Amino acid sequence: MASEKTQVVTRVTAILNAIALHGAQGARLLDLAQETGIARPTVHRILQELAEAGFVEQRASRRYGLGSALYLLGLGAPSPINDFAGLKKVVHRLADQTGDAVYVAIRRLDGVHYLMRADGSYPIRAEIVEVGETVPLGVTFAGVALLSWHEPEAVEAQLLANERLRRRMKAVEMSDVQDTVTAVRQAITQVHERGYFFDKDTVLHGVSGMAAPIPSKTSEPYMAITISAINDRLPPARVDELAPLLLEAAREIGTFIR
Amino acid sequence: MASEKTQVVTRVTAILNAIALHGAQGARLLDLAQETGIARPTVHRILQELAEAGFVEQRASRRYGLGSALYLLGLGAPSPINDFAGLKKVVHRLADQTGDAVYVAIRRLDGVHYLMRADGSYPIRAEIVEVGETVPLGVTFAGVALLSWHEPEAVEAQLLANERLRRRMKAVEMSDVQDTVTAVRQAITQVHERGYFFDKDTVLHGVSGMAAPIPSKTSEPYMAITISAINDRLPPARVDELAPLLLEAAREIGTFIR
DNA sequence: GAAAAAAGTCCGTTGAACGGACTTTCCGTC
DNA sequence: GACGGAAAGTCCGTTCAACGGACTTTTTTC
Numbered sequence: 027m028a029s030e031k032t033q034v035v036t037r038v039t040a041i042l043n044a045i046a047l048h049g050a051q052g053a054r055l056l057d058l059a060q061e062t063g064i065a066r067p068t069v070h071r072i073l074q075e076l077a078e079a080g081f082v083e084q085r086a087s088r089r090y091g092l093g094s095a096l097y098l099l100g101l102g103a104p105s106p107i108n109d110f111a112g113l114k115k116v117v118h119r120l121a122d123q124t125g126d127a128v129y130v131a132i133r134r135l136d137g138v139h140y141l142m143r144a145d146g147s148y149p150i151r152a153e154i155v156e157v158g159e160t161v162p163l164g165v166t167f168a169g170v171a172l173l174s175w176h177e178p179e180a181v182e183a184q185l186l187a188n189e190r191l192r193r194r195m196k197a198v199e200m201s202d203v204q205d206t207v208t209a210v211r212q213a214i215t216q217v218h219e220r221g222y223f224f225d226k227d228t229v230l231h232g233v234s235g236m237a238a239p240i241p242s243k244t245s246e247p248y249m250a251i252t253i254s255a256i257n258d259r260l261p262p263a264r265v266d267e268l269a270p271l272l273l274e275a276a277r278e279i280g281t282f283i284r
Numbered sequence: 285m286a287s288e289k290t291q292v293v294t295r296v297t298a299i300l301n302a303i304a305l306h307g308a309q310g311a312r313l314l315d316l317a318q319e320t321g322i323a324r325p326t327v328h329r330i331l332q333e334l335a336e337a338g339f340v341e342q343r344a345s346r347r348y349g350l351g352s353a354l355y356l357l358g359l360g361a362p363s364p365i366n367d368f369a370g371l372k373k374v375v376h377r378l379a380d381q382t383g384d385a386v387y388v389a390i391r392r393l394d395g396v397h398y399l400m401r402a403d404g405s406y407p408i409r410a411e412i413v414e415v416g417e418t419v420p421l422g423v424t425f426a427g428v429a430l431l432s433w434h435e436p437e438a439v440e441a442q443l444l445a446n447e448r449l450r451r452r453m454k455a456v457e458m459s460d461v462q463d464t465v466t467a468v469r470q471a472i473t474q475v476h477e478r479g480y481f482f483d484k485d486t487v488l489h490g491v492s493g494m495a496a497p498i499p500s501k502t503s504e505p506y507m508a509i510t511i512s513a514i515n516d517r518l519p520p521a522r523v524d525e526l527a528p529l530l531l532e533a534a535r536e537i538g539t540f541i542r
Numbered sequence: 543g544a545a546a547a548a549a550g551t552c553c554g555t556t557g558a559a560c561g562g563a564c565t566t567t568c569c570g571t572c
Numbered sequence: 573g574a575c576g577g578a579a580a581g582t583c584c585g586t587t588c589a590a591c592g593g594a595c596t597t598t599t600t601t602c
Contacts, residue, residue: 100358
């Protein structure tokens with residue numbers, strides 16, 4: 027493993043990516059060392075140096091999070107979304123049409139990051155994720171939809187790797203790993219056949235959702251759009267009814283991104 | 285210079301920051317080597333490694349720009365703006381009140397990055413900068429307003445350092461360096477006395493503007509708000525009239541940021 | 543199409559990066 | 573409030589990854 031002919035730069039990027047996956051609450055030094063496979067003193071030293079440059083910040087809890095210098099760099103980095111206003115319009119339209127909550131998420135390393143949400147008129151709302159959150163691939167509806175573009179072996183590896191992270195998710199009762207792997211495999215077949223993923227109770231008991239990958243002009247799908255509601259709002263008949271709307275929205279958004 | 289006890293991480297951050305300052309058109313290898321003071325082969329190697337991680341991208345022109353991995357990391361980094369919707373409202377209100385173009389910019393390393401723009405109803409519009417652009421500190425109205433929080437020596441160093449960058453700006457006729465330094469010194473005094481900066485013709489012949497630093501709860505000002513219009517729209521009497529509106533907007537926005 | 547300039551590559555030398563071992567700080571528990 | 577286990581932080585001798593001078597290739601300019 028060690029002899030890739032370069033160390034520090036690769037390590038720096040690995041550490042930053044690892045921190046990103048820990049989201050808002052920040053990452054512990056020990057976790058970062060384990061996840062990157064780098065010795066703890068080394069991670070510590072690199073973190074100090076990154077902190078000096080404002081690329082990471084150490085919170086009061088001693089956990090490390092991304093620093094605001096990265097926010098500023100991010101402003102200058104090319105966004106894959108060419109027309110955010112257009113995207114927004116499509117999402118709100120879908121929320122109006124369906125009455126339910128619509129999310130848009132973007133693939134972010136081994137996770138999905140929730141970019142925006144539009145609420146429909148139906149008063150009962152299931153708050154599975156918040157905008158700005160990053161959740162491991164394969165955990166949420168959008169995450170499964172995007173996972174479907176991976177090789178089967180990669181999928182399985184991902185799911186096992188997720189286990190630890192997944193347990194962190196509040197209010198989620200998980201079935202055991204093997205069950206999950208099988209379930210997600212079936213889900214992936216579904217995405218390939220119908221173009222979208224539908225399921226209930228998997229993410230949060232009582233909540234149904236359907237998610238479609240958003241096609242990209244230049245690469246495999248890296249964004250997804252989700253409709254989510256309580257189980258009673260999404261019986262099979264209504265899923266069939268909503269599917270064309272969901273897929274059309276995905277197609278349209280595909281024209282607004284790289 | 286060499287013995288700061290750390291190299292690569294500092295260098296990586298320096299290179300990324302240097303690239304950021306080159307904006308959309310990208311940076312040449314040679315420029316980056318000069319600007320960071322690192323030997324060209326070294327910069328080249330680090331760039332290759334960063335490119336592999338998606339942190340930088342090499343364009344067809346062989347120039348280097350920030351990569352989309354940084355966009356994704358930026359999504360997870362803490363934004364200093366707590367309430368973007370509130371900020372937007374204030375800016376649009378000011379544009380409506382004045383009829384002129386209003387910009388909001390954020391300090392970004394040795395430059396200012398333009399975050400948003402709202403147009404007023406007046407039909408003649410001076411497009412000095414575009415949203416998303418980064419311009420060296422002290423070049424635009426907002427840039428001068430923010431420069432006023434630096435130590436005098438730092439200001440002078442900044443201005444001299446800007447000269448090279450500044451020449452790149454399209455359509456800008458510059459007076460010679462000494463004149464500029466003197467002019468900016470006066471401008472800074474003005475900001476300290478009145479709380480805002482007003483000038484005409486400095487940035488672009490025929491264009492006047494006034495800019496106020498936005499106070500931050502937690503640090504010195506790092507954002508600014510600008511009103512800009514053609515000279516005839518901003519005679520001294522109107523400047524006096526607009527100043528309270530500008531300062532009030534700046535104060536309000538200050539409550540929406542860190 | 544020659545010359546200049548920039549980009550990219552090679553490789554021997556060396557000091558920055560590494561990480562095992564140690565110390566300090568934090569925090570839950572009784 | 574002080575004990576103890578766990579995580580964070582520091583030290584320092586060893587070593588190999590990073591460095592950059594010198595060279596080659598590609599691009600641009602005239």
